[in-house]
Amino acid sequence: MERLSFLHKAERRAGGRRPMAIVGVVASGNLEVLVERVLPSTECVVEIATTAHGFGEVWRAVVADFVERRSPGGLKFSINDGGARPDTVALRLAQGARTIEIDTL
Amino acid sequence: MTEATLSPPLAGAPSLISWYEATARQRLAALLDPPSFDEFLGPDQREVSPHLPIFDLPEQFDDGMIVGRGLLDGCPVLVAAQEGRFMGGAFGEVHGAKLTGLLRAARDIPGVTVLILFDTGGVRLQEANAGELAIAEIMRAMIEARRAGTRVVGLIGGRAGCYGGGGLIAGCCSVLVVSEQGRISVSGPEVIETNRGVEEFDARDRALVWRTMGGKHRRLIGGADLFAGDSVDSFRAAAITAIQRAEPFSQDVLAAEQARLKERLSRFGACTDATEVWAALGIERPELVPAMVTDDFITLANSKQEAHRGAR
């Protein structure tokens, strides 16, 4: 298992008020993303545990692109990864951010 | 924080969501009255398996078992759902202990119903001893709860089916709802083939797998009480009906089950294939059963094999 952690500054706080969201499942080529609203509103942390070793730079790029696009300030993303492709990772991160931003009806 | 733990719903109305394709969280979200689900020891608690790191395998924050409470058609229920995509939904130490705890509580809550959304290959290999024991503890807790009046409804139609020890737990439930995709069996196809040879069971023959272990056969022989289509809506409707049918466990129930299983052996014990069992049930064109649509099949099943009340 390889563990990676990325800390980013975010432009603004993520929308919504939900404290937590979870998307995806851990399986071969898939991942789960746990999103928690636990950080100061201009910070974003992404922590990853992955079965695929040696892809730190790919993760760095995917995460940086995600933070740039979504500005998920205040959110901590915890990922358990079963060796997902970068596009799947990007999709799940976006899904996680979107889910925690949906307010209760 | 009720809704916060739910995954986003799949596109489309609940009736269109495939039970087989949905994740455990998607099933729960669409099965229960929204937004009633409250999770116990949710993923933010990070109660992961302590054993998977030994094998350098990835953890899942809920260890593949989601437990909590909610409302079904306005009635309070305790729920447990297995995620069949994670480790094949297999029972490990934490995964199993969550269900054990839920059932132990249910024993002392008068009139409560427990819904179990099975999706499991059986015992998790990497923690086999803990998983095997978890299954024994779950069965013990379930029978104690049922004896105290708790209704336990099992729902089976997931990707991993309901195999191994999962099949034994299912056999302890008050009522079972199954879809065509819901395979129930102790030894899986590959296990039989590996141990006894391809002549005994050809695991690659999918039609053989479905008709020997699949939901239609289980419904026809009385191994499951209610048949559902492969949609969350259909499972929801069947679960509501199932709660009404649940009976407490007692010595009389055990005696009735003994008679029911004895009759099954004497009626079908000489059959070598499911189609022979179906013919023995009086179905005129048994070869047509696998292709029958849900409503036609339910009509057929109800006419040929009434659910055995109070014999499970």
Next chain:
Amino acid sequence: MGLDDILVSLFPFGHDVVVADDGLILGSGFFAAERLAEVVGLAKRTALGVEGALALAGRLLEILGRSPEGPILVLLDSDSQRMSKRDELLGLNEFLAHLAKALILADLNGIPTIGVLYGHTAAGAFIATALATRILVALPDAEPEVMDLPSMARITKLPLAVLQDKARDTPVFAPGLANLAQTGAVHKTWNPSESLSAQLQELLMQLDPGGDRRDILGRERNGRPKAAEIASRVEALARSYA
């Protein structure tokens, strides 16, 4: 220790326990002057199929009907569940669950059920018999096995030697009596060179009144670090909503 020797040591006041052709053990014996134990079980490494499970459950129902003081002993030297197309076609899961239910009900009715593992057992047969009893004891040469290491090696694609190496550090996956005792499945290992009847009487005097304590045993023995705590936390959360 073979079955015949076990029966002699367990029942110094006589018994009528027999092993039928199908491997089922049935009968009863006096472990003390006036104290009768009912006996069911599987011998000769017999696989448990639909007929066997139904016959054992039938015997248990008949015993339950008489409301004896007990105990009921489940003697076990079995294979796993019988792996066949026919058994699954007929719904083996229901037959095995039915047998387990009969054993659990006996205990709930106040008749102590005691598993005595003297040989091999595995998988579904283990759950439906020995693991459905109140107390499980073993003789030292018992060989419980949930999953054998060669099969595990095949499925996990790990070399057998690697698995054997990992098994030295944890009791959680590898077969064997010591591992299953450590996880809390086996309560006690009997001493074969002392009277089994005396050890049975001692066990019956020590029976505590209730509840499944195997997860606590597993924690105390460092075999299952989390099960007891997780179960009790979920139980408390579920109760708080009642």
